[in-house]
Amino acid sequence: MAKQQPELGRKSPIRLRLGVDIDTFRGVNKENDPGAIHDTEFQDLVNARVLANGKVVGRGGQERIITDPMDGCVVDIVDDDPPYEPSASRLYYDVPGNLSHSRSVWGADSLDVHNFIGEVDMLEEYSRRFASYGGQLLVSRASTRAMESVNLETGETTVEFQELDDFIRAFAYFDFGDPEEGDKLIVAISDDATDKVKQWGGGGSVTEIGSGINGPDLLMPRLCTSENVHDDLFYANTDRLKRYNAGAWTNIALPGGLTKWQTRDLVDGGSLNRVFLCGYDDLATDVGKILSYDGATATVARTIANCTVVSAGAMLGSIFHYAWTHSGTGQVNIGRYDGSTWNDTYKNLTGDFAGIAGPVYRLYVFNSNLHAGLGGSGTHKLLRSHSGSVSGTWRSVHTDAGVVAGDMIAHTA
Amino acid sequence: MHLFWTDAGKLYKREPGSLVRTEVSLPAGTVQRSPFTRMSHVVIPGQRVVIFVGQFYQNLIWRGDTGQLLTMGIAAPTTAPTLAASGTGVTGVVTGRYTFAHVDADGVVVAESNMSPASNTLSLVNQGRLWTGFETTHTNARVNRIRLYISVDGDEYLHVPEEDIILGTASTDENVATNELDQETPGSMRRGVPPGFKYITYYANRAWGATGDDDSFRFSELDELESWPAVNELKTRDGRRVTSLKALSDQVVIGTRSSIQDVQGYSADDFNVRILTQDIGIISNGGAIVINDKLWFPSQDGYYRYGGGGFQFLMPNLRTYFREAYEADPQTYQDLVVAIDRRRHILKVLVPGEDSITRHPFYYVAHYLPCETEFGGVGGLPYWAFDERDNFDRTIGTLSEDGELLDRLYTGSCDGLVRLEDVAGNQDDDEDGAVDFEVRIVTKHFLPTGQGGDDAHTPVFGDLDVHVKSEDKAFTVSTYTGDDSATDAAEARWVKAEPASAATKQGRPLVAKTSHNFKTQNGAGKGGAVKITCTSPTVFEYRGIDWEFEPIGGNQTRDKT
Numbered sequence: 012m013a014k015q016q017p018e019l020g021r022k023s024p025i026r027l028r029l030g031v032d033i034d035t036f037r038g039v040n041k042e043n044d045p046g047a048i049h050d051t052e053f054q055d056l057v058n059a060r061v062l063a064n065g066k067v068v069g070r071g072g073q074e075r076i077i078t079d080p081m082d083g084c085v086v087d088i089v090d091d092d093p094p095y096e097p098s099a100s101r102l103y104y105d106v107p108g109n110l111s112h113s114r115s116v117w118g119a120d121s122l123d124v125h126n127f128i129g130e131v132d133m134l135e136e137y138s139r140r141f142a143s144y145g146g147q148l149l150v151s152r153a154s155t156r157a158m159e160s161v162n163l164e165t166g167e168t169t170v171e172f173q174e175l176d177d178f179i180r181a182f183a184y185f186d187f188g189d190p191e192e193g194d195k196l197i198v199a200i201s202d203d204a205t206d207k208v209k210q211w212g213g214g215g216s217v218t219e220i221g222s223g224i225n226g227p228d229l230l231m232p233r234l235c236t237s238e239n240v241h242d243d244l245f246y247a248n249t250d251r252l253k254r255y256n257a258g259a260w261t262n263i264a265l266p267g268g269l270t271k272w273q274t275r276d277l278v279d280g281g282s283l284n285r286v287f288l289c290g291y292d293d294l295a296t297d298v299g300k301i302l303s304y305d306g307a308t309a310t311v312a313r314t315i316a317n318c319t320v321v322s323a324g325a326m327l328g329s330i331f332h333y334a335w336t337h338s339g340t341g342q343v344n345i346g347r348y349d350g351s352t353w354n355d356t357y358k359n360l361t362g363d364f365a366g367i368a369g370p371v372y373r374l375y376v377f378n379s380n381l382h383a384g385l386g387g388s389g390t391h392k393l394l395r396s397h398s399g400s401v402s403g404t405w406r407s408v409h410t411d412a413g414v415v416a417g418d419m420i421a422h423t424a
Numbered sequence: 425m426h427l428f429w430t431d432a433g434k435l436y437k438r439e440p441g442s443l444v445r446t447e448v449s450l451p452a453g454t455v456q457r458s459p460f461t462r463m464s465h466v467v468i469p470g471q472r473v474v475i476f477v478g479q480f481y482q483n484l485i486w487r488g489d490t491g492q493l494l495t496m497g498i499a500a501p502t503t504a505p506t507l508a509a510s511g512t513g514v515t516g517v518v519t520g521r522y523t524f525a526h527v528d529a530d531g532v533v534v535a536e537s538n539m540s541p542a543s544n545t546l547s548l549v550n551q552g553r554l555w556t557g558f559e560t561t562h563t564n565a566r567v568n569r570i571r572l573y574i575s576v577d578g579d580e581y582l583h584v585p586e587e588d589i590i591l592g593t594a595s596t597d598e599n600v601a602t603n604e605l606d607q608e609t610p611g612s613m614r615r616g617v618p619p620g621f622k623y624i625t626y627y628a629n630r631a632w633g634a635t636g637d638d639d640s641f642r643f644s645e646l647d648e649l650e651s652w653p654a655v656n657e658l659k660t661r662d663g664r665r666v667t668s669l670k671a672l673s674d675q676v677v678i679g680t681r682s683s684i685q686d687v688q689g690y691s692a693d694d695f696n697v698r699i700l701t702q703d704i705g706i707i708s709n710g711g712a713i714v715i716n717d718k719l720w721f722p723s724q725d726g727y728y729r730y731g732g733g734g735f736q737f738l739m740p741n742l743r744t745y746f747r748e749a750y751e752a753d754p755q756t757y758q759d760l761v762v763a764i765d766r767r768r769h770i771l772k773v774l775v776p777g778e779d780s781i782t783r784h785p786f787y788y789v790a791h792y793l794p795c796e797t798e799f800g801g802v803g804g805l806p807y808w809a810f811d812e813r814d815n816f817d818r819t820i821g822t823l824s825e826d827g828e829l830l831d832r833l834y835t836g837s838c839d840g841l842v843r844l845e846d847v848a849g850n851q852d853d854d855e856d857g858a859v860d861f862e863v864r865i866v867t868k869h870f871l872p873t874g875q876g877g878d879d880a881h882t883p884v885f886g887d888l889d890v891h892v893k894s895e896d897k898a899f900t901v902s903t904y905t906g907d908d909s910a911t912d913a914a915e916a917r918w919v920k921a922e923p924a925s926a927a928t929k930q931g932r933p934l935v936a937k938t939s940h941n942f943k944t945q946n947g948a949g950k951g952g953a954v955k956i957t958c959t960s961p962t963v964f965e966y967r968g969i970d971w972e973f974e975p976i977g978g979n980q981t982r983d984k985t
Contacts, residue, residue, distance in 0.1 A: 084779070086430060
């Protein structure tokens with residue numbers, strides 16, 4: 012008789028699989044006996060996290076946020092500004108339907124949810140401008156040569172004032188010092204003969220401010236106000252920079268060596284205590300430049316190689332950012348200046364969005380992020396930085412087959 | 425602006441997003457406490473104002489709008505001015521006082537002292553006033569103006585407008601008409617310099633501070649962060665020394681080592697102290713924090729929370745562990761620092777490290793979602809884990825970069841650097857390129873057939889399926905079999921290294937493997953536990969185990985007949 016095969020024990024499993032046997036793991040338990048703790052607890056759990064879906068994952072590593080060590084052990088970390096609160100405003104911007112003056116106005120919230128507002132035919136790209144004043148979203152409209160308010164529900168517009176011979180090409184806000192008046196809306200107007208700067212008094216009322224602004228027909232007037240530079244209103248155009256000073260426009264000499272300066276943007280440098288002019292020197296070198304006026308002297312602050320035009324600028328916090336396109340490769344760049352160092356290629360937008368094409372017609376800060384309105388043939392029309400990091404990966408707010416996005420503005424309806 | 429203090433007594437600032445930090449000048453006369461005392465701070469909502477107390481004998485106030493760090497409060501003049509007739513213009517019997525003030529470039533009075541003693545009484549008939557005898561220096565470097573106050577015919581002291589003078593000026597004359605005096609008066613003398621606090625908080629539009637030296641705590645005047653009249657003082661009901669001061673919704677919670685009390689009310693007349701418990705205390709002010717309108721705080725046997733209705737112990741699974749660690753090193757545990765990662769819903773409690781004695785930091789990590797019903801939890805206990813780190817972390821806190829909806833967690837270390845925490849995909853803790861942290865998981869000790877029997881009648885463990893995804897790093901699986909204390913053994917009964925699961929084969933990417941089968945050997949004992957370790961992974965997920973066993977031991981159960 013054959014020897015009986017010995018019987019081994021029946022195999023039984025300890026089963027502890029997430030999603031099959033249990034719905035979550037719990038944390039560590041060192042209080043109870045290792046054999047007495049719950050199946051989903053651990054004797055030890057180190058450098059791990061229990062996700063809301065029950066899974067245990069490894070924690071992430073670290074990333075330095077400053078490069079230069081401080082003296083001593085860091086013993087307190089403080090943010091003097093409470094966590095960011097999304098603005099109640101929406102960002103309104105224009106996207107063209109085609110090369111004509113037929114444009115559409117769009118709005119987007121802080122989560123990039125955007126919707127179509129309406130058709131408003133606006134000026135050519137560089138001269139297209141929005142304003143937000145008196146609770147109204149205002150546009151400079153091409154067909155009527157008027158400043159019109161936009162009904163944000165219907166997209167219909169209403170003429171607020173109109174000067175039939177003139178195009179309204181720039182807006183600014185300026186406090187003339189009357190404590191009961193507050194900021195006034197300032198408009199820059201160009202017509203066939205002269206430029207003018209006027210103050211809108213509501214309704215159809217406009218009043219020319221200052222004297223001495225008159226000049227030839229110049230298509231790219233720009234305005235800005237600066238609290239830190241004479242606390243004044245500034246005007247720039249082709250070959251000129253002017254300051255509104257005690258009721259008159261005074262000329263500020265541009266740097267020597269420029270052949271024909273073409274302004275594309277005029278930016279208040281805030282805490283950098285200067286006004287920046289973005290543009291290019293026509294005819295001579297054909298290179299993009301940034302001029303700087305510190306209240307005393309205007310100088311060439313930056314000349315960028317392989318750049319035909321510095322097309323836009325904006326302050327994000329205390330740092331000046333500017334946009335330009337590499338004339339050879341077509342790479343769209345955001346440069347920056349922090350008061351001591353220039354970095355022309357701080358952000359390569361083409362690296363994030365292949366196929367985009369400059370120029371950037373507008374840089375604008377909304378919800379603490381830098382937004383860039385793009386021209387050229389690419390489909391991405393409006394890009395923005397994320398989490399306040401200009402050097403990080405950008406996001407596309409709006410794609411469209413049109414050609415350019417000319418302007419944008421934050422406005423609370 | 426982001427601000428960083430170091431134990432060298434230096435303050436640095438950083439623009440959000442910038443890699444550069446710059447040192448901020450400290451006010452003249454600032455002296456650091458010895459021995460080192462951890463800073464307590466409170467950020468005043470919406471003002472970019474931060475009050476810092478503790479590390480220095482002086483209380484400091486940061487004003488973000490001007491980027492200035494100032495010594496909080498201005499001491500009053502102790503010398504009376506002298507008034508004499510000069511010129512024309514005023515009729516009446518007058519006395520004068522003056523204050524020291526910090527006035528900004530726009531003429532706004534940022535802070536002001538109480539008034540000096542009163543001058544001589546002067547009768548004027550269509551005469552002006554010549555002021556002399558001003559003190560011309562002040563120990564607080566921010567003082568830049570002297571402000572004049574006049575009392576006419578016994579009425580209250582009113583500010584003399586347009587006549588503020590620069591500190592250092594010994595005399596001035598003026599003839600401001602009585603009916604043109606400002607109605608502004610500090611006549612209540614409710615300003616004053618507070619003592620050097622160690623704890624600070626903000627409640628009911630007042631700052632609240634405590635020196636931590638005794639049972640008293642103070643509050644500032646309404647909307648005047650730098651005015652601390654001596655009468656604005658309360659004491660704990662049981663006479664215990666204050667160890668913590670935290671605002672919580674509509675109350676200030678005062679901790680002592682073994683009791684907790686609170687103050688409710690909105691005006692000085694309403695403030696009263698009541699005892700909440702005499703059984704639980706707060707051992708560390710820096711270890712207490714408000715989450716979802718509940719105060720989480722460390723007591724002597726672990727973390728509790730208080731939401732106004734009662735106390736809940738949050739560490740029943742770590743009670744002995746925490747208490748023994750506290751008893752072994754009470755000084756370090758009284759210096760706990762806590763911060764919330766709102767993105768990951770975790771609370772991190774730092775037991776600070778110290779490089780001078782090579783004590784590495786240790787973190788208690790609480791996953792608080794399970795206990796917060798408002799956040800979708802079930803009202804249970806938080807899940808706890810630990811973090812270990814090679815850096816010598818001394819603090820942890822939150823910062824928000826521009827545009828961020830939620831702040832993030834950062835640590836400050838003894839190498840003078842500040843680092844963002846829990847960066848997904850980053851396997852390096854300190855960016856020094858070295859191997860840093862080890863994920864370590866040890867399961868419970870499974871006792872499949874109970875604890876009865878002797879060593880000859882135990883289960884034998886066999887196939888082990890470990891459900892782990894570790895895409896980029898090899899991981900190690902160990903088993904510990906035997907009695908409940910098997911994991912205390914110096915060596916595992918069985919060990920196996922498994923390669924990373926996201927390998928490629930012949931150039932083709934493979935989907936990461938999430939289950940791994942092992943033939944464990946020599947795994948006999950009353951029970952068994954599994955330990956899984958992985959060094960510096962970027963993607964590591966654990967979903968459990970399946971472990972087979974033979975209920976009755978193999979060879980020991982063979983029929984020998």
